[in-house]
Amino acid sequence: MLNKLIKLNNIKNILIISDTHQRLYNELHNEIKKQISNADLVIHCGDITSENVIKGIKKNANQSIIVHGNSDPKEIRESLPNKKTFQINDITFGVIHPYWGGPPPIDYELILNHFKNIKPQYILFGHTHDSHLEVYKGVTFINPGQGYSEFIIPASYCLIKINKNELSIKITKILN
Numbered sequence: 001m002l003n004k005l006i007k008l009n010n011i012k013n014i015l016i017i018s019d020t021h022q023r024l025y026n027e028l029h030n031e032i033k034k035q036i037s038n039a040d041l042v043i044h045c046g047d048i049t050s051e052n053v054i055k056g057i058k059k060n061a062n063q064s065i066i067v068h069g070n071s072d073p074k075e076i077r078e079s080l081p082n083k084k085t086f087q088i089n090d091i092t093f094g095v096i097h098p099y100w101g102g103p104p105p106i107d108y109e110l111i112l113n114h115f116k117n118i119k120p121q122y123i124l125f126g127h128t129h130d131s132h133l134e135v136y137k138g139v140t141f142i143n144p145g146q147g148y149s150e151f152i153i154p155a156s157y158c159l160i161k162i163n164k165n166e167l168s169i170k171i172t173k174i175l176n
Contacts, residue, residue: 005118006086008063011040016158018045018097018126020147021071025056029155031174032147036060039159045126045144046097047071054080069126070099085118089165094120097127106143108136122167124158131156131171144171 015035022028028036036042042061046069048054054076057064068080083096094115098106111123122140131145145156154173161168 004085005092006065006084008041008086008088011063011088012162013039014041014043014160014162015039016043016045016124016142016144016160017147018144019047019069019071019129020044020053021047021049022053022148023050025050025053025060028053028056028147029149029174032155032157033060035157035159041065043095043124045069045095045124046099047126048076049073051076065095067095067097069097083114085115085120088162091122091162091165091167092118092120094118094123096123096125098125099127106134106141108134108139108141111141112137112139129153131158131173133158133169133171140169142169142171145173149174 037060040062042057042064044066046067049071065084066080067084068077085094096114098111124142129146132143134141142158144158147155149155154175156173158171
């Protein structure tokens with residue numbers, strides 16, 4: 001699918017989630033569902049694994065951008081892009097699920113190569129199930145972590161608040 005830059009307006013709160021790996025939207029953590037309803041824009045960085053979850057996000061979110069991941073079935077991979085770029089004010093974002101990346105350390109250079117034509121200031125990505133925020137070559141990489149709790153690993157999400165061209169970024173681990 002062709003990756004065009006989408007320009008969005010009136011976005012002040014962005015929710016970023018990834019790697020939800022649930023069969024049903026209702027199986028998502030209640031805190032994540034609450035954040036989906038409250039955000040101006042919901043970004044899912046892949047590994048949704050279910051059409052039901054996609055439909056639930058689209059139904060409950062004000063706006064959404066969703067890319068597919070390596071664990072998504074063929075139908076989802078064929079219906080969703082593998083990456084997306086968008087702009088809010090003068091800030092450019094890229095969204096991708098770098099399934100070739102394996103566990104940390106992340107190959108940021110390889111991810112950047114997927115955004116050669118449109119150079120984002122922020123890249124939102126999943127796959128590793130490990131939440132983190134890191135700057136590499138002037139680009140801020142944000143991984144919200146996994147969107148479900150498993151054993152001792154909590155679910156997590158990221159909220160970005162935008163005030164003109166100023167961003168505040170917070171990754172939250174859901175401890176219950």
